[in-house]
Amino acid sequence: MLHTVNKSPFQNNTLESCQKFITSGDIILLIEDGVYGAMAGSAKSAIVEGAIKSGTEVYALSSDLKARAITNLIDGVQITDYAGFVDFVEKHKTHSWL
Amino acid sequence: MSEDIKKIMFTVRNAPHGTIYVYEGLEVKLIMAAYDADISVVFMDDGVYALKQGQNTDELGIKGFEKTYGVFVDYEIENVYVDRKSMEDRGMTVDDLLVIGEDEDTEEPIKPKVIDSSEIAAMMAEQHNIMSF
Numbered sequence: 487m488l489h490t491v492n493k494s495p496f497q498n499n500t501l502e503s504c505q506k507f508i509t510s511g512d513i514i515l516l517i518e519d520g521v522y523g524a525m526a527g528s529a530k531s532a533i534v535e536g537a538i539k540s541g542t543e544v545y546a547l548s549s550d551l552k553a554r555a556i557t558n559l560i561d562g563v564q565i566t567d568y569a570g571f572v573d574f575v576e577k578h579k580t581h582s583w584l
Numbered sequence: 585m586s587e588d589i590k591k592i593m594f595t596v597r598n599a600p601h602g603t604i605y606v607y608e609g610l611e612v613k614l615i616m617a618a619y620d621a622d623i624s625v626v627f628m629d630d631g632v633y634a635l636k637q638g639q640n641t642d643e644l645g646i647k648g649f650e651k652t653y654g655v656f657v658d659y660e661i662e663n664v665y666v667d668r669k670s671m672e673d674r675g676m677t678v679d680d681l682l683v684i685g686e687d688e689d690t691e692e693p694i695k696p697k698v699i700d701s702s703e704i705a706a707m708m709a710e711q712h713n714i715m716s717f
Contacts, residue, residue, distance in 0.1 A: 494599045494630050496674070519602030522633060527675030549643035553601050555636040558675070 487511075488578035492518035495530035504583045505537050515566070515574060516546040524563045525556050538562040547571060590712040591622045596631030597716060600649070601641065606634050609717025610649050617659040624711075625656075626704055627696065628667035631717075632674055635666060635696060637682035650682055657685025657694055664696040667704060 489512060495501040501523045504514065514537060516524050523534050524546040534544055538560070545566045546559065559565075566574075574580075594613055598605040616623055627635055634649075641648035656664060664684050671677070683693040708714060 492602065494602070494633070496630050497599065519599045519630075522599060522630070522674075525675055529673040529675075531675070550601075553639055553641040553644050553646075553648070554599075554633060555638035555640070557638075 488513050488515060488574045488580045490515045490517055490580065490582045491520035491523065492516075492582075492584065494519040494522040495528075495533055496522070500583045501530075501533050504581075505533055505542075508537065508540075508542050510541070512542060513574060513578065514542055514544045515571065516544070516563075517550055517571075518547075521546045521550045521554060521556055524551070524559050526558045526560045531560055534560050534563060545570070545574075589620055589622050591710055592616060592624075593708060593711045593714045594623070594625045595714060595716045596625065596627045596634055597629040598634075599630040600634040600639070601644065601646065605717045606631070607649060609715075610652060612715065612717070613661060614652070614659060617661050622663075623661055624663035624665065624707065625661060626665045626667065626707075628670045628701075628704070630670075630674075632666055632670045632676060635681045636676065637680065639682075653682055653684055655685060662694075665704065665707075666696045666698045668698050668700050671698060 489504050491501050491504050493500040537544055545564045548565050548567045596609055600606045639648055639650050681695050683695055685694045
């Protein structure tokens, strides 16, 4: 399953909820304001750190990172682009956490 | 005369780009700056993300606003503040903040002032109006 999260982890608990419902082989893709969850050193960094530690692949969309000037990513967060996003959607069922 | 000048505070509490709030709020600030009002702008909660320097929205196909923020001082919007706790919770420091203009005499870049929530509360109490975006 591909889980997309588009809200800042400070705005609501979408990322936190999503992380609780992850099963083996799932991918989390952070898009739009969701990419703030991938920033290192914030009070909410532990959510994505936990997901990565438990073996979940976490991606962030490069265009959204650039728009928000996010350069200090949590270790293990991978970057993808719109083409990569399409590849994920092709290969996985998608759950958009709104 | 000075008694007629309204004190108006804008708070920015939403992250940029994901919603239209920050963009719309900026429009209102620039319009209000044309009037004789005592304007202050406070970035708090996810609003502090709007002040991160180096934003490049080209790939999103939207204009962005970093350049407009960069001339706040030219629009006489000089009282720009950041809530310290909101900034620190998001792993940001003063070094991350964009510039809002430069000093007329020294040409030193001017950054938003980082202050504590108690100071913001005291300023809020003095306002005629507070508008939240």
